[in-house]
Amino acid sequence: MDNTSDSCLDVATTEKSGAEQPSASSESPVCEAENGSPAEKLLLSEATGSTIKDDEALRRARANADETIQSEKLQCDQEDSPGKAVQQDYHMPDVITVRVQRDSDSFQDVVVKIERPIYHKPFVGGFKNKITGVEFHNAGAQTIPKPRPDRGVQVFCRETQTVYERNKPQQTKNTTSTQMTKVGLYVSSVTDKLISPAKYLTAEEYHKRRLEAVIVLQTYFRRWHAVNVVRNLRELKGLRLAWEAQEELQRKKEKEEKLRREHERRLNPKTKEDFELLYHAVELWRQEETEQINRSLTGAERKAALCGLLDQEAQLIASIGRHKLHADEENQQKAILRFLDKCAQPKRWKAYDGKITEMDTQDILRARELFEIYCSISMNGIPKDERRDVLLTLRRTVKEHECKLTREIVELIDREVDLMSREVKECNLEGLRKRICTLFLQYTKIPEFNPEVARILKVPSSPLKLYKSISCCQSCKNHLASTEFPVPARSRTIGKCHLCCKLGNEARQRETFLKYRLMLENLRQSEADYQDDAKIVFSIQHQDLQYLVETIWGCQSALSVCNDLYDLVMVRWDKQHEWSPWNTILLTENEADAHLKLCSLEKAYEATFIDGIKDKHTQAKKYFAQFPAMASFLQRSDNQANANEFLIATVTNSSILGKTN
Structure with missing residues (x-):
């Protein structure tokens, strides 16, 4: 049985006695332990927990002399705590003697042996007293496991644990015989063969020959494998060279196409960027001519040459001005058509299945009708009958609203119809027709006549909304x-x-900002693809990007020193943070693609190169810190950098302390 030292329960078990013991009388039991504890300070209790009184016999506890007796020893201290059982620091010996009263005059001493466990019983369930810290195991931990039923087979025996090996030779049933020459029988020996024994081959020689054969096989296999590897490498090299040649050819074609477009834009300028290129080319030509005149001429000849250069410059600027007026007329007409077409576009939305739904409202139909009328009256070279029908349609349309503008349009229409009936030449009607188009355009821009135009006009209907802007x-x-x-x-x-x-x-x-505008557009597009709520790139303008490229980066790539601005792009230096003037690098397109694929900048670049890039970032910080629009972004980036450094230092110190411990 278990005897836990820190428990208040002392459990004892008696061996089954071989002799029959008489039952106890009704007198109170008397117990005397070997440690000399007085009997009046001992208490006996049943397994159920109830205490056995002094005037009760052990038979009431349902225990015979040949049965196991389980007792519980508690000491009653009447002096300190009357009527209360007090736990005593008591260590039970291995053998105790219990005196049992057999009758009124005779007593018998019963020897009780204490069985102590030889192992530490694990805690497999129970409860713990929070005050005293005593652990009580449950019944499953105090009960002897149930023995397995006997299956009638002896498991632990020599026969079940011993292996016997037997060797038994067997003779095959394939019997053969040989017929030999004998008296009365002749056997021909023409087909006989004389077999002589060959050289005896030892095991070492046999394995050596096998090894040499294996080496030969491996040699041929490795040669075949090497030939395949070289062939594959040669094919990959050919594909790589072909791809590089194709890429080089593609780059040359793109550059030639870019130069061709630039030359075409200079010959036929249409946009303001085209005219910027022309003025920039004129300025470069003027500077070159001025330098040449200053180098080669002096005195009056130099002044005369400079005057001639000034006249040529004035002629070139006048020629550019004429081209500009013609281009402005075309651009203005295209802008008008684009404006009216935008008003006539139907409303579109995407359904849940991805299909685009279009809807035309009454206002859209009205705008489309006015757009078609304007295209018809602005058309040149149409027959007189068709022109007259278009004018009548325009007259009916504007007559729907009565105002000064509509009356003037109707008056001009009647005048043109009257002149056309008198066979007036079309060249004399151009001014009148332009005036009709201009007045009708004003008509289409009035929200009362064209309600759809109200959502496109830049000027709001109420002037009070303009005061703050x-x-x-x-x-x-x-x-x-x-x-x-x-x-x-x-x-x-x-x-x-x-x-x-x-x-x-x-x-x-006379500077040109086309290259910087294209660079800024590419930069904003690349930052929008990250989808990380970048803001700084949308706050700067092409003038700021020009300062970065020219002053800080020197108009050249940080790696290859390429100075063609059409091939240079700006990307993030550290792709984990948003783009900013202090987190950027100027590279070519191919170099930028390779840079963005890097996982670690410290492993890819040398320390000297990284220090040079950080110096440029410091220059950008000093320059942009002067401006209020960028000061807030700069302060936020500094706070984030300080937080990252603090986090890295904390993690490093924690790891060092962990290793030390």
Whole structure:
């Protein structure tokens, strides 16, 4: 039985006695332990937990002399705590003697042996007293496991644990016989063969020959494998060279196409970027001619040459101005058609299945009708009958609303019809027709006559909405909308409008910003693909990007020193953070693709190169820290960098302390 030292229960078990013991009488039992504890301070209790009184016999506990007796020893201290059982620091010996009363005059001493466990019983369930810290095991831990039923087979025996090996030779049933020559029988020996024994081959020689054969096989196999590997490498090399040649050819074609487009734009300029290129080319030509004149001529000849150069420059600028007027007329007509077509577009939305649904409202149908009428009256070279029908349709349309503008349009229509009936030449009617188109365009831009135009017009219907978005240009002194002013990151106040900046550039600097605009568009597109809520790239303008490229990066790639701005792009230095002037690098397109695939910048680049890039980032920080628009982004990036450094230092210190411990 178990005797736990820290428990308040002392459990004892008696061996089954061989002799029959008489039953106890009704007198109180008397117990005496070997440790000399007085009997009056001992208590006996049943397995159920109830205490056996002094005037009760052990028979009441349902225990005979030959049965196991389980007792519980508690000491009663009447002096300290009367009527209360107190646990005593008691260690039960291996053998105790229990005196049992047999009758009124005779007693018998019973020897009880204590069985102690030879192993530490694991805690497999029970409860613990929080006050005393005593653990009580459940019944499953105190019960002897149930023995397995006897199956009648002896398991642990020599026969079941011993293996016997037997060797038994057997004779095959394939019997053969040989017939020999004997008396009375002749057997021919013509087909007989004389067999002589060959050289005896030892095991070492046999395995050596097998090894040599294996080496020969491996040699041929490795040669075959090497030939295949070389063939595959040669094929891959050919494919790589073909791809590089194709890429080089593609780059040459793209560059030639780019030069061709630039040459075409200079010959037939149409947009403001085209005219910027022309003025820039004129400025470069003027600077080269001026340098040549200053080098080669002096005195009066130099002054005369400079005057001639000035006349040539004036002629070139006048020629560019004529081209510009013609291009403005074409662009204006295209802008008008694009504006009216935008008003006539149906409403579109995407359904749940991905299909696009279009819907035409009454306002859209009205705008489409006006757009078709305008295209018809602005067309040249049509017959007189068709022109007359178009004018009558226009007259019916504008007669729906009565105002000064419609009356003037109707009057002009009647005048043109009257002149056409008198066989007036078309060249004399061009001014009248342009006036009709201009007035009808004003008619289409009035929301009362064309309701759909209200959502496209820049000027709101109420002038009160313009007060907060109107600024005065410091050059032309005109009050314009805020969208008409360039706002670079380094600006602090509203300066010149777009038109004044354009005129100033054409008259003085004659710089071209096309390359920087294209670079900024590519940069914004690449940042939008990251989808990480980048903001800095959309706050800077092409003037800021020009300063970065020219002043800080020197108009050349950081790796290959390529200075062709059409091939250079700006990408993130650390792709984990958003783009900023202090987190960027200027590279070619191929170098940028390879840079963005890197996992670790420290492993890919040398420390000297990284230090040079960080110096450029520091220059960009000093420059853009002066401007209010970029100061907030710079402060946020510094706080984030400090937090990252603190986190890295904390993790490093924690790892060092962990290794030390």
